[in-house]
Amino acid sequence: MVEEEKIVCLGLTFDTEEQRREYFRNKLRIRLPELKKIEGFPIGDDEDIIRLSDPPYYTACPNPWVNDFIAEWEKEKKTIKSRIADFKVDEPYASDVSEGKSNPIYTAHTYHTKVPHPAIMRYLLYYTQPGDSVLDSFSGTGMTGVAAQICENPDSETKYKIEHEWKQLFGRLPVWGQRKAICGDLSPYASLISYNYNMPADLELVDAESQALLNDVIKECTWLYETKHTDGGVGTINYTVWSDIFNCKSCSQEIVFWDAAMNMEKKELLDDFICPNCKSINNKTSAEKTWVTFFDTELGKTIRIAKSEPVLIVYTYKGKRFQKQPDLKDKKLIKEINELKISTWVPTYELPKGFNLDQPKKSHGVNNTHLFYTKRNLVALSYLNNRIDSSKLPNKLKFILTGMINRSTQMNRLHVSNFFYGGGGWNVGHLKGTLYIPSLQIETSILEQIQDKINSLKKAALLLGKQYSNLQFVGSASNTSIKDNSIDYVFTDPPFGANIMYSELNFLPETWLKVLTNNIKEAIENKTQGKSLLDYQSLMTECFKEYNRVLKPGKWMTVEFSNTSAAVWNGIQTALQRAGFIIANVAALDKKQGGMRGIVTATAVRQDLAISCYKPTAEFEQKFQNAQGSTLVWDFVEAHLCHLPVHLVRKDSTTSIIERSSKILFDRVITFYLMRALPVPIDARDFQEGLKQRFAERDEMFFTSAQVAEYDEKKARSPQFVQWSLIVTNESDAIEWLKERLRRATQKYQDIMPEFRMATQSLRKGDTLPELQDLLNESFIQDEQGRWRTPDPSEAKDRDALRNKVLLKEFNGYVSTISQPKAKKLKEVRVEAMRCGFKNCWERKDFKTIVTLGDMIPQNILLEDEQLLMYYDIAKDRV
Known part of the structure; x- marks a missing residue:
């Protein structure tokens, strides 16, 4: 043995x-x-x-x-x-x-x-x-x-x-x-x-327990889902369509939504439907729901819920599916079930307040969890739950129960197009991300679901880990x-x-x-x-x-x-x-x-994103604590460049890596210093010059000496290059747009203006963009022929100093405005002035001004600008 x-x-x-x-x-x-x-x-x-x-x-x-x-x-x-x-x-x-x-x-x-x-x-x-x-x-x-x-x-x-x-x-x-x-x-x-x-699961035991569970549920719950076929035989209900009932706005008579709004001839669900009694036109907004009051045996008290009635039954008889309107026997069975006192436990939790949880309360009077179900499905689910609790594998078999919870509720919807025209099933489940109960609900039989859930459990168990x-x-x-x-x-x-x-x-x-x-x-x-x-x-x-x-x-x-x-x-x-x-x-x-x-801009997210980030090594953190000045900036940049993709290919073309652009690299430097409550020891202009002196530049991206050889080799295999497209959403983007244009050729104001207007149509609400002439005066150089060009390094420093002076003056104007008695929130601001001013406040440790002004500007401007949000968020902890 x-x-x-x-x-x-x-x-x-x-x-x-x-x-x-x-x-x-x-x-x-x-x-x-x-x-x-x-x-x-x-x-x-x-x-x-x-x-x-x-x-x-x-x-x-x-x-x-x-x-x-x-x-x-x-x-x-x-x-x-x-x-x-x-x-x-x-x-x-x-x-x-x-x-x-x-x-x-x-x-x-x-x-x-x-x-x-x-x-x-x-x-x-x-x-x-x-x-x-x-x-x-x-x-x-x-x-x-x-x-x-x-x-x-x-x-x-x-x-x-x-x-x-x-x-x-x-x-x-x-x-x-x-x-x-x-x-x-x-x-x-x-x-x-x-x-x-x-x-891991004992597959033999799972098989035996789930089969025993299925047999017992069929034995105990089949009577709940019986319906009479045309030849007098007994079929088994797969699902039943229930319809809300409304009171006519004119005569107050009841209107069965299914009968009035489902136009079988035109094959469509009508927005406006006619009262069968007075012929007035109603819709779901003008007509009020019909409400019914009854004694709830589970709560032991009288409650009020939206009235509904069964209108269509889909059932199986001798292996084939049929449809029928509920007959007297069907309605009698429902009445009998509704009067039952359920012998096993059911959840009757009161729904707390909530964005989603308030939906079914307002629309159908569903204030307790058991009211999400028809009484028939509640009886069957209660038996199933009780039977699972007494099994040898209760937690494994709960997988079957929880997989059926939502589909067993009145949240199940009817897909109107599929109902009329086919092309897929019309019992489509609940509206994901909501607790919405529709006006036409599908009561899906527990018997219809349980075999499918057991099969799913068995299939998955075969593929899952064994330890x-x-x-x-x-x-x-x-x-x-x-x-x-x-x-x-x-x-x-x-x-x-x-x-x-x-x-x-x-x-x-x-x-x-x-x-x-x-x-x-x-x-x-x-x-x-x-x-x-x-x-x-x-x-x-x-x-x-x-x-x-x-x-x-x-x-x-x-x-x-x-x-x-x-x-x-x-x-x-x-x-x-x-x-x-x-x-x-x-x-x-x-x-x-x-x-x-790869994506171009993170301000217009339209897809799921995968964000890769790393925790710096202990050695680098130690080095940072001991070093001073701008030397560490370049240590950080080199370490960070080593953590970025070297070459990306999409559709056989080399693709830009925006994280290697000077703008994003400088953003990472600023963040790295801000997180450690230190002033940034370098400005944007010196940073750009330093990048060009210390690192290899290819296609407006920067690489270490070891990486650039790899990039050149791989790009040679995929020479077609896809540059990131610049979507102008703010002043900073507008300046980059102008730089890119003027690097290619000097231009006069009138040549730039038409395309500039077109490029700046997607600005954020609340962010003021200076006139083109002001942007050119602050950041670019005009020659004797009236043409604008990008400044050389020495000119650029003068331009930056001039621009910072203008931006700080505008920022101080905002501070003065909100300091007035009974000052109101600012409806719009110049974001570049805010960035410059926040940076200046940070260096002076004036965190209070950052927080105070941050609370007084449009919230979308604060929340949608990475730099402003970073300054504000950290300053809050220091006030």
Whole structure:
């Protein structure tokens, strides 16, 4: 008889996984009082949190064992033969990535945002070695963890594709091998999905338990979804369309929206519909919803909700699908179900205030979570949940339940075009990113969904990792309790501004788990939570500071960004730089097509972005503390140039790398000094001259002597060059536009003016642009023939001095204006004057003026200008 293999976890030996689980659950129970003091601890009873956890690998709260595992992983590194002792990554991964979303792992469970794991694998294979630790504290469904595990044993298609890319890009194969991921999230719902994606499963037991679950649900719940076929036989309902009912604005008679607005002849949903009683024209704005009052058996009190009725049933009979209008027997069954007192537990949580959570309250009177469902689906879900809790794999099978939560609600929509014309299914699910309940709702049968969810779980389980190699936790990204300088790489996809209200959208599934998100530290912009865009930026700064604290010096972080707002983009940049990171590359990520390409300007973000940034080495930080004057500027520039891509190719053409332009390099220098509360020891003109003296220039980009040879060689293979296009959105851009034009040839005012007018049509609201004549007078030289040219170095210094004098005078005018009694906010300002004035205030340590004036200018100007926002944000902490 073969003796079963013992289970070893953190140096302890157990006979079974259940024994290990119970041992650490007891330890977790003891430690909960101290863990509750940590930011992001979820809302729920202790036993519900413990029941949801599978410690020490997964805790539905901050994980107290994370540092123990990191210490073990560091020891294990010594035994991994494929590791290189002096492994170092100098420049960011800036190549094209093409990945779809159709793989079985990605589709096994829905969530608001997800990055396909094969895309993340490329970053892990580039930035890390086997055995390295990877952190993602905004992990959502845990795709970073999935990627880390599958780096050890990828499917043949993914492996071939990535190896082919690596040979082309780097002339070598990637180093395959498992990475160790720590996946955290503020949401218990997200973390449970992540747990199921990242923890190994006994496939035979999953198969047996899920099949038993399916059999029991079919046995106990089939009667709920029975309907009569035309021959008297019994069919099974797949889904039922329900319609809101309105009161006619003229006669107050009830109008069934489906009957009045769904024009079957014209095949369209009408905006204006006719009352069948008085023939007056109504629409959803003019006609009021019909409301009904009834005694809710779950709440034990009378409530008022929007009235609706079933209008169409889709069902299966003898293997074929049919449609019918509900008959008397169907309506009798619904009435019988509605009068039931459900014998098993259902979540009846009251909906708190919220941007999304207020939608269903106002539109349909849905004030409690159970009211999102028809009584029929609620009965079935309650039975399913209760049956899962009594199974041998409750947390694994919860993956099935949570995957059905939203599709089981009244938020399910009917796709009108597909209903009339085909071309796809018309039961399309809820409107993502909302809790919107439409006027035509689709009640999708639990029986219709459960088999599909079980199949998805089984397919994904076959491809997922087979070892306990990753960690999961619930908690805030701003406080991970991880030791300093202990993580090898960070990949993260955080929230962005007001894009998605995660805690509100996750409220519904989390009530089924009985553990809710603690949203005090949720990094979003949300009026209900009292969080402005600046509050969001401040919260993100805390999170990025935590990433910087735990990341090893010299290591990298990749941040995915998804927001069209320039203000949010600048907020993220400011947060990253305030946290101590240095941005090395920004690329646009088109998830739909999977393509990554370099971007031109960060003030007009229209695609997802991948931001590559690094934490300076300890040696450089030490050097900076000891050095003085402008010498260190060039040390910084040289070190930073070594962290930038040398050559980028897109569509067989060499592409500009904007991070290598003098303007962006100087911005990085300014930020580096500001973050350390020091004056910048060099001005823009001297910086540009110094760049040209110390570094090689190619195509308006700067390189070290070692890099320029590589650039020249690679450009020779792709000689076609694509320059970045300059979109003029402010005065600084306008001056660059003029410089580019006048470098090519001197020109008279009248020759410049027509095209200048066309180029300056996209200016930001609230930013005043001086007249062309003033810009020319301040920054350029006019010859005897009246032609304008760029100044030579000696002339440029005089021009800069003159311009700074003009800008400071204008800035002081703003200060004087807002100092008057009962001063009002300024409606517009000259941003270049603001930049010059803020710089001057900073050097004089006059932080109060920066903050006071910053509060009095248009908010979009402050938030959308990286330099102004940086000065303001730091000055706030010093007032």
